[in-house]
Each structure stands twice: as C-alpha cells, then as structure tokens.
Amino acid sequence: MTDSSSASTPLSSDQPRVRLAEAEPAIALGPLDGRYRSAVAPLIDHLSEAALNRNRVHVEVEWFVHLCRERALEGLPDLTDEQIAGLRAIVTGFGAEEVAELSTIEAETVHDVKAVEYFIARRLEPLGLGELTPLVHFACTSEDINNLSYAVGIRDAVEQVWLPAARTTLEQLAALAERAAEVPMLSRTHGQPATPTTLGKEIAVFVHRLSRQIRRIESQEYLGKINGATGTYAAHRTAAPGVDWPEVSRRFVETLGLTFNPLTTQIESHDFQAELYADVARFNRILHGLCVDIWSYISIGFFRQIPVAGATGSSTMPHKVNPIRFENAEANLEVSNALLDALGSTLVESRWQRDLTDSSGQRNIGTGLGHSVLALTNVTKGLKQLDVAEETIAADLDANWEVLGEAIQTVMRAEAIAGTEGLDNPYEQLKELTRGRRVDAEKLQEFVASLGLSAEAADRLKNLTPAEYTGLAAELAREFSGR
Known part of the structure; x- marks a missing residue:
C-alpha cells in the first residue's frame, strides 16, 4: 500500500510557486528570444516591434521632408539642412528611451501609428517647425x-x-x-x-x-x-x-x-x-x-x-558524436x-x-x-x-562491382550498332548475370572476355573499376560549385 503522504503530486495552477513570468530579467517564451537569441539577434534591428516603430518614424519623417521638397501644399517652406538633419536624427537616435516613450503614448491612443504621429509632433518645435505639425501623417491612413x-x-x-x-x-x-x-x-x-x-x-x-x-x-x-x-x-x-x-x-x-x-x-x-x-x-x-x-x-x-573539445555527444554513451x-x-x-x-x-x-x-x-x-x-x-x-x-566510401564502392553492368551493356549496344555480331539482348544478358547477386571483378572480366568485343572496347571494360566509373562527375562538381 502506497504512503500517500510521501507520494509526489504534479504541479497545478492553484499551488503556490514562483511566477516565472514576473522574473527579472524577463524570461523568453519562445526559443528565438531565449536559447537561440544570439543566432538571430541581427534580425531584431529590422523585424522586431521596436524596429517596426523606428521604421514608421522613418517613413513619417521622410514623407514630411518629401512634401516640403515637392511643394505639394501652398505655404510649405524650404527646410534648412539643419532642420532636415534634425528630423532624420529622430530616426537615427531612436533607442530604448524612445521605445518606452512611444509605448506610453500608445497606451493613451490605443493606436500604434497615431502614437508615432504624436511622437514626431513633440519634436518639431525645437526644430522651428511647430507650425507644420499638421503636415505629420498628412493625407495618410495607417x-x-x-x-x-x-x-x-x-x-x-x-x-x-x-x-x-x-x-x-x-x-x-x-x-x-x-x-x-x-x-x-x-x-x-x-x-x-x-x-x-x-x-x-x-x-x-x-x-x-x-x-x-x-x-x-x-x-x-x-x-x-x-x-x-x-x-x-x-x-x-x-x-x-x-x-x-x-x-x-x-x-x-x-x-x-x-x-x-x-x-x-x-x-x-x-x-x-x-x-x-x-x-x-x-x-x-x-x-x-x-x-x-x-x-x-x-x-x-x-x-x-x-x-568539439569539451562537448558531450550523449548523456550516457560517451562514444557518440x-x-x-x-x-x-x-x-x-x-x-x-x-x-x-x-x-x-x-x-x-x-x-x-x-x-x-x-x-x-x-x-x-x-x-x-x-x-x-x-x-x-x-x-x-x-x-x-x-x-x-574516403576509406569507408571506397570500401562500400568496391563491394558493388555489379554496378558496372550498366557500362558493359551500354558498350555492347554501341558495338552491336557498329556491326559486331553476337551481342544480342545486352540488357537481358547483364540482367541475368547481375540482378539479385553480388558480382566481383573476376566474374565481370570473364563475362566481358566471352563477348567477342572489339579489342579497344574489351580493353576499356577490362580496366574499368567502380571507382573509375564516375563519368564527368568531378568536372561537374567543380563547374557547379563555382570553384
């Protein structure tokens, strides 16, 4: 009979425990922001929520500058170089403090793009552009x-x-x-x-x-x-x-x-x-x-x-990588x-x-x-x-001489076309010799010698090994690897 007082019980939502969601620094929910963050960190500068807001600021600022340069509306001034630089500095200076400020504004607007509009508007007066506040987000939908x-x-x-x-x-x-x-x-x-x-x-x-x-x-x-x-x-x-x-x-x-x-x-x-x-x-x-x-x-x-030095391949099997x-x-x-x-x-x-x-x-x-x-x-x-x-690959290849059946029957076809007699049904002959069984070098050479091929064709096949039957593979590898 089990002693229930010593038995373990699973954690449940009503048991008191440390709230990991409240830990500082924040604990990531997903692996990309946790375990693997270092591998994907460069993407944060482009596709995070903060990066999206920085890009929104960038677009709004450039639209503001563009409208002035285009003189799209009556009364728009020529922006000075200092004013343009100041506007663009809103983007280049967008960091942690600005992220926090924008978040505070959005909590009031309950609208992310409207918050960006207000964020930029706050920065126009010091640039001498306070009267152009209505130009921010002009004629734009979110x-x-x-x-x-x-x-x-x-x-x-x-x-x-x-x-x-x-x-x-x-x-x-x-x-x-x-x-x-x-x-x-x-x-x-x-x-x-x-x-x-x-x-x-x-x-x-x-x-x-x-x-x-x-x-x-x-x-x-x-x-x-x-x-x-x-x-x-x-x-x-x-x-x-x-x-x-x-x-x-x-x-x-x-x-x-x-x-x-x-x-x-x-x-x-x-x-x-x-x-x-x-x-x-x-x-x-x-x-x-x-x-x-x-x-x-x-x-x-x-x-x-x-x-890798110091790395563990298996928690229980030391030999494994x-x-x-x-x-x-x-x-x-x-x-x-x-x-x-x-x-x-x-x-x-x-x-x-x-x-x-x-x-x-x-x-x-x-x-x-x-x-x-x-x-x-x-x-x-x-x-x-x-x-x-290489030695393992070579041994595997050397154990499969029957793959030369393709070469032999193809040479037989070529010889038959050239007029050599007695080379009927080359595919079927090689199928009979090789299918379902291992064939070594000696048996293949005996078979080739019995065919009555031309001397040149017979010598070519006699000297052929599986390791040499790779066609243009090496040339193709170099050509298409870009080396």
Whole structure:
C-alpha cells in the first residue's frame, strides 16, 4: 500500500510557486528570444516591434521632408539642412528611451501609428517647425505608413541578414563539393546500389539548386504605396487638387528604395511578400533535403564528425558524436516553412478594401525568417565539423562491382550498332548475370572476355573499376560549385 503522504503530486495552477513570468530579467517564451537569441539577434534591428516603430518614424519623417521638397501644399517652406538633419536624427537616435516613450503614448491612443504621429509632433518645435505639425501623417491612413515600414524592414532583414547567412552556408557547401569532387562514391537510387558518382558532385547538386533560389531572392521587388484610405488619393486631391499625387507618391516610395505599387485598396496587396516567402521556403526545403542526405551519409560512415573539445555527444554513451547541427536545422526549417507558408497564403487576401488579418500575421515575419537563419547557422557550423571518410566510401564502392553492368551493356549496344555480331539482348544478358547477386571483378572480366568485343572496347571494360566509373562527375562538381 502506497504512503500517500510521501507520494509526489504534479504541479497545478492553484499551488503556490514562483511566477516565472514576473522574473527579472524577463524570461523568453519562445526559443528565438531565449536559447537561440544570439543566432538571430541581427534580425531584431529590422523585424522586431521596436524596429517596426523606428521604421514608421522613418517613413513619417521622410514623407514630411518629401512634401516640403515637392511643394505639394501652398505655404510649405524650404527646410534648412539643419532642420532636415534634425528630423532624420529622430530616426537615427531612436533607442530604448524612445521605445518606452512611444509605448506610453500608445497606451493613451490605443493606436500604434497615431502614437508615432504624436511622437514626431513633440519634436518639431525645437526644430522651428511647430507650425507644420499638421503636415505629420498628412493625407495618410495607417496602412500607408505600415506597408512602407514593413517593406523597408523586410528588405533590410533579407538583404543584410538572411542573404549573408545563406551565402555563408553556400560557400561552406561549395568548399565541400570542391574538396570531395574526385572522391568516388556508390550512388543509391531507391536506396539500392546504382551507378557511381563522386561525393563532390552530389554536394554540388545542392550548391546549384540553392544558388538558383538565392538569385531569385536577390532580385525580389519590395513594393510600397502611399495613396490614402482606399487607394484613391481622395483626401490628397481634395486638399490640393492641382497636384499630381500619384507621381508625388511614386517618387516618394522610390526614395525609400522600394518599387511603387500604383493600384491598391487600402492596403498594399502583399503579393511581393508571398512571392518572397515562397522563394525562401523553397530554399528551406532544398536545404532540408541536404540536411537529410548529410545526416544519412554520417549514419553510414561516409562522413566523420570532428568532435568539439569539451562537448558531450550523449548523456550516457560517451562514444557518440551526434549530428545535432543537421537535426536542429531540419526542425527549424520545418517551423520556418510552416510560418512562411501561412503568411504567404493569408497575406494575399483582404476582405473588400481592408481587414486586419495582415496586421497580426505580419508580426510573425521575424519569427519565420528567424528559424531559417537559425537553421543556416547550424548547417554552416555542421559543415565545418565534417571530415570525408574516403576509406569507408571506397570500401562500400568496391563491394558493388555489379554496378558496372550498366557500362558493359551500354558498350555492347554501341558495338552491336557498329556491326559486331553476337551481342544480342545486352540488357537481358547483364540482367541475368547481375540482378539479385553480388558480382566481383573476376566474374565481370570473364563475362566481358566471352563477348567477342572489339579489342579497344574489351580493353576499356577490362580496366574499368567502380571507382573509375564516375563519368564527368568531378568536372561537374567543380563547374557547379563555382570553384
């Protein structure tokens, strides 16, 4: 009978315990802000809530400056260089104190973009621009500011963080392809022994595929609009009917380094985001395939993992060096794609002229890209810890001479076409000899000698080994690894 007084009980919500949510410093709920923060920290400057607010301030300030430069309204002054510098200093000086101030304003407005408007307005008087307070957020709806702020943040995150991480991984992979370009290896199609290749050529396939996706992402357009509450310039035209507002807006969007979207509802349609996330997700899926292949090569001993000094592979089995970098990458690529796929499908839809599903959705962009960056970091580190086990690869290949059946039957076909007699049904002859059984070098050479091939063809096959039957694999590896 169990002594209930000594039995353990599970924690429940009504038991007194330390509230971890109240701990200082704050304890992260998600791994990207906790365990893995160092790997994804560069994204914070582009896709965090604070970065979004800084970008909103940036867009509002530049719209203010642009309207003055364009003389879009009567009575607008020429801003001095000092005033423009002071306005832009609101953006460059946006730090922890400003984040806190903006949060306080938003608590009163209960509206994030309106809080940004008030935040900027507070800073105009010292610049001698107090009378231009109405120009802040002129003729804008919140989405005019938000779409541009997100576009700037996404562009900078991709170009300054994600792409450099992807290129670093690609460089590591290309170096491995070059290093293993001439290492002959048994292929496995459907998991079965197949025509030999080289390890470098198989790695170069991934280099080539990933490179194509990077080029697509490098050429991505980042779209933006600033055309009012329902995309009609109605407020603009009513306030200043003589101004070519679509042209003023186009020039402004382009000053931000974005591509102008000339026709929208209240929201920028987010199609470019869906295109971008599809390309990143495709890159992720190809990288996931690489991780699976590398993991599998490690499991059969084709790669040795270089132990990290002081690291523990298993809590109970001291001999193990686990392929955790590639396993970690697989999981994070899957999480990244789940988010990117969801964003890509939901952001292209909006009820009638506007709903707020995109507002909540877009706040997860940093998380989606963050898991991809974390995966890239792990793959890069994992590749650095790989050593090619050439002797294991060679032994595996040497145990499968039957893969030369393809070469022999193809030479037989060529000889038959050239007029050599007695070479009927070459495929069937090799099928009879090799299917379902191991065939060594001696048996293959006996078979070749019995065929009556031309002397040149017979010598070519007599000297052929599985390690030499790799075709142009080494050349392809070097060509497409960019080395």
